[in-house]
Amino acid sequence: xxxxxxxxxxxxxxxxxxxxxxxxxxxxxxxxxxxxxxxxxxxxxxxxxxxxxxxxxxxxxxxxxxxxxxxxxxxxxxxxxxxxxxxxxxxxxxxxxxxxxxxxxxxxxxxxxxxxxxxxxxxxxxxxxxxxxxxxxxxxxxxxxxxxxxxxxxxxxxxxxxxxxxxxxxxxxxxxxxxxxxxxxxxxxxxxxxxxxxxxxxxxxxxxxxxxxxxxxxxxxxxxxxxxxxxxxxxxxxxxxxxxxxxxxxxxxxxxxxxxxxxxxxxxxxxxxxxxxxxxxxxxxxxxxxxxxxxxxxxxxxxxxxxxxxxxxxxxxxxxxxxxxxxxxxxxxxxxxxxxxxxxxxxxxxxxxxxxxxxxxxxxxxxxxxxxxxxxxxxxxxxxxxxxxxxxxxxxxxxxxxxxxxxxxxxxxxxxxxxxxxxxxxxxxxxxxxxxxxxxxxxxxxxxxxxxxxxxxxxxxxxxxxxxxxxxxxxxxxxxxxxxxxxxxxxxxxxxxxxxxxxxxxxxxxxxxxxxxxxxxxxxxxxxxxxxxxxxxxxxxxxxxxxxxxxxxxxxxxxxxxxxxxxxxxxxx
Ligand code: DGT
Ligand code: CA
Ligand code: CA
Ligand code: ZN
Numbered sequence: 001x002x003x004x005x006x007x008x009x010x011x012x013x014x015x016x017x018x019x020x021x022x023x024x025x026x027x028x029x030x031x032x033x034x035x036x037x038x039x040x041x042x043x044x045x046x047x048x049x050x051x052x053x054x055x056x057x058x059x060x061x062x063x064x065x066x067x068x069x070x071x072x073x074x075x076x077x078x079x080x081x082x083x084x085x086x087x088x089x090x091x092x093x094x095x096x097x098x099x100x101x102x103x104x105x106x107x108x109x110x111x112x113x114x115x116x117x118x119x120x121x122x123x124x125x126x127x128x129x130x131x132x133x134x135x136x137x138x139x140x141x142x143x144x145x146x147x148x149x150x151x152x153x154x155x156x157x158x159x160x161x162x163x164x165x166x167x168x169x170x171x172x173x174x175x176x177x178x179x180x181x182x183x184x185x186x187x188x189x190x191x192x193x194x195x196x197x198x199x200x201x202x203x204x205x206x207x208x209x210x211x212x213x214x215x216x217x218x219x220x221x222x223x224x225x226x227x228x229x230x231x232x233x234x235x236x237x238x239x240x241x242x243x244x245x246x247x248x249x250x251x252x253x254x255x256x257x258x259x260x261x262x263x264x265x266x267x268x269x270x271x272x273x274x275x276x277x278x279x280x281x282x283x284x285x286x287x288x289x290x291x292x293x294x295x296x297x298x299x300x301x302x303x304x305x306x307x308x309x310x311x312x313x314x315x316x317x318x319x320x321x322x323x324x325x326x327x328x329x330x331x332x333x334x335x336x337x338x339x340x341x342x343x344x345x346x347x348x349x350x351x352x353x354x355x356x357x358x359x360x361x362x363x364x365x366x367x368x369x370x371x372x373x374x375x376x377x378x379x380x381x382x383x384x385x386x387x388x389x390x391x392x393x394x395x396x397x398x399x400x401x402x403x404x405x406x407x408x409x410x411x412x413x414x415x416x417x418x419x420x421x422x423x424x425x426x427x428x429x430x431x432x433x434x435x436x437x438x439x440x441x442x443x444x445x446x447x448x449x450x451x452x453x454x455x456x457x458x459x460x461x462x463x464x465x466x467x468x469x470x471x472x473x474x475x476x477x478x479x480x481x482x483x484x485x486x487x488x489x490x491x492x493x494x495x496x497x498x499x500x501x502x503x504x505x506x507x508x509x510x511x512x513x514x515x516x517x518x519x520x521x522x523x524x525x526x527x528x529x530x531x532x533x534x535x536x537x538x539x540x541x542x543x544x545x546x547x548x549x550x551x552x553x554x555x556x557x558x559x560x561x562x563x564x565x566x567x568x569x570x571x572x573x
Pocket of ligand 4 (some may be wrong): 340342423527
């Protein structure tokens with residue numbers, strides 16, 4: 001264990017004690033943490049030689065705690081304290097403007113547990129609603145978040161979409177725009193977005209662009225004019241608004257949607273046909289406008305079907321459009337169930353009934369409750385008894401409520417050797433089993449591949465959860481031979497998850513495409529830990545579409561009985 005990780009636990013203990021108003025101790029832990037962090041010798045080495053006391057600010061009591069951490073990988077005292085406040089205090093309090101007290105308040109009011117939750121709450125304007133906080137606190141936190149991760153970070157798709165929605169609604173409500181659309185990477189559904197691109201048509205471009213620059217979300221105006229306005233939002237995200245004549249709207253939308261690689265191919269194609277394509281129009285050899293007011297026209301005049309933005313990456317989509325062989329991409333409305341949902345039986349914030357109700361509001365016909373199975377290093381999670389009680393509770397819920405059907409499931413942990421931590425007799429009682437890697441991330445590619453193959457050989461495993469384990473901008477995928485894994489998934493009939501959590505989107509689009517080529521099937525899961533997370537499904541769908549997925553490739557486009565019949569162990573017993 002690295003000094004930094006030991007220090008992190010000590011820092012958290014300090015914050016938790018501080019919240020409990022324990023005198024003196026918090027500072028003691030803080031100093032010890034700093035001392036561990038600053039020490040160039042690995043604490044493991046010091047602990048081994050019984051030399052921890054050599055560390056400045058580490059006394060007998062804390063020395064023993066460090067021993068425990070080094071020996072067992074965790075600290076019981078820390079876990080006990082954390083049970084009362086299961087949030088990532090270390091991460092949260094690193095954000096300027098968030099102390100332990102604020103973190104606690106945010107957890108109690110909004111269920112904020114980690115940076116992702118904090119970011120979401122801030123960007124969705126929910127922090128200002130918390131009693132005693134207000135818009136100023138929210139702004140400060142947004143600024144702190146932007147600083148905490150440097151200015152050049154790309155925005156996760158979900159937040160970019162949230163910001164775009166706010167802007168678009170405001171602009172539409174102004175009545176100043178005859179047409180308006182998102183363009184750029186956001187329109188293509190890319191998992192991270194560098195800046196937002198908006199395209200509009202207006203009869204009063206001067207007024208429209210001034211209106212845009214004066215929106216309350218805008219923190220800084222970088223450039224303003226009737227054709228182009230660039231601003232920065234409070235969260236640091238840049239937005240470009242371009243206003244074009246109606247006759248050029250389609251050509252401009254095509255151009256500013258990109259991708260650049262797709263546009264280059266398209267321009268080449270125009271050239272080869274004696275035409276010219278730019279952001280104003282498609283013109284013929286005599287400079288006559290052939291198309292420009294809508295996108296369909298541009299593609300049509302180039303001899304192509306209209307290409308969905310998600311495919312515009314120069315990955316064969318132009319050839320497919322030419323041969324009328326574009327995929328029938330899966331749509332959000334075709335997703336009838338969410339197969340990855342957590343409740344407060346494990347680390348979710350909402351109870352079974354609330355999650356079910358949220359699914360109903362989202363128009364779903366069924367959900368699978370797949371809480372975490374308890375294992376030593378995570379807080380929360382159901383054990384065998386609780387899981388069986390949950391199965392009964394789900395049975396009762398299904399009896400009493402017509403409407404959303406609830407499947408009993410689990411998100412089991414894949415152990416290092418590819419076994420699950422849940423006994424098979426318990427798994428047999430469940431409708432659906434997701435198996436996920438939550439530990440031992442750093443195996444060799446060969447060992448990880450074998451591990452995943454072995455778990456998919458298990459006939460009780462229906463889905464491999466967030467298959468690569470990546471966290472966008474934070475943790476790379478673990479090493480494995482993915483084509484081997486996909487091949488085994490296809491062979492064993494194990495579905496691969498497209499986890500729709502904004503920071504996961506795992507499998508990502510390129511791997512989705514390879515998985516489909518190997519013949520594997522997908523499962524879309526929101527991995528919801530709160531009621532409004534079910535809406536993440538939207539970006540799961542966007543990711544699947546970018547991987548050329550059709551409805552027939554996605555399990556949860558099936559009605560529930562057909563879905564259950566696809567399992568290796570067959571339909572309902
Ligand atoms: P981003 O913002 O980094 O997530 O990615 P995009 O794709 O939104 O890129 P952005 O905002 O720089 O430009 C928007 C679109 O405008 C881009 O997808 C294609 C088009 N575009 C921008 N610059 C060029 C260029 O130099 N050549 C061509 N062909 N297209 C461009
Ligand atoms: Ca952009
Ligand atoms: Ca841009
Ligand atoms: Zn999960």
